[in-house]
Structures are given as structure tokens and as C-alpha cells.
Amino acid sequence: MANATYAPEITVTPIPVGQLLPWAVFGGLLMLMAIYFVGAEEGATSLISGMEVHEFVHDGRHLLGFPCH
Template identity: 80%
Template sequence: MSVVSAPRPAPIPVQIPVREILPWAVFIGVLALVLLYFVGAEQGATSLISGHYVHEFVHDGRHLLGFPCH
């Protein structure tokens, strides 16, 4: 029994358009940091919004992510 090997095609280089992806990556990074601030630190001395509306809105997500709040 003989083994016949077919020639493998050359891999096609993939070019990632960094100039098109970079603005979206920065936008998503800033959005993630803002969300992390509101979930993790929006209370007490660092509060940007007065009252407890933001705290109550993200309360369950805060516990789910392991942030203490009480």
C-alpha cells in the first residue's frame, strides 16, 4: 500500500486593517472603562451622580462581578 500526498496550497496572508479597527477598539475600551466605573465605584466620595439611583441600578451586577457595596 502506498501513500500519495497531494501538494498543499500556500497559505494566504491575512492583512488586518489596523486603521479601520483602531477607532472601534478605542471606543469599546473607553466604554468598558466607563461601565466598570459605574458598576464598581459609583458611590460615596467618588460619586459623579448624586443619589443612589445608579447604585441600585447596577447593584446585582456589582455583586455578580465581586465588587463589595455594603
């Protein structure tokens, strides 16, 4: 009895850095904004007046270890 195996030919094409770089910058900016709103949007460094943003990210702030009270 012969053993038949299927071995598809896989060609991997690299992603050019020029196409990846804008998405990496965009993702990095989104992460920086998220870190700011979770970690620093309160008190003297607040860009948005009121406590709405602070209360919205309050549990995430404690989960990530940022003190807020």
C-alpha cells in the same frame, strides 16, 4: 465511483489597523465606563448624586465581586 469534493477558494483580506483602532478605542472607553459605574459609582467617588445608579447596577456589582455594603 468518483468522489467529488467542493473546495471553494477563500481569500482572506486583513483588516487594516487604521480602521480597527477607532473601534477598539471606543469599545475600551465603553468598558471603562461600565467598570466605573458598576465598581466605583458610590460614596466619595460618585459623579452622579443620589443612589439611582448604585441601585441600577447593584446585582451586577455583587456578581462581579465588588463590595458595596
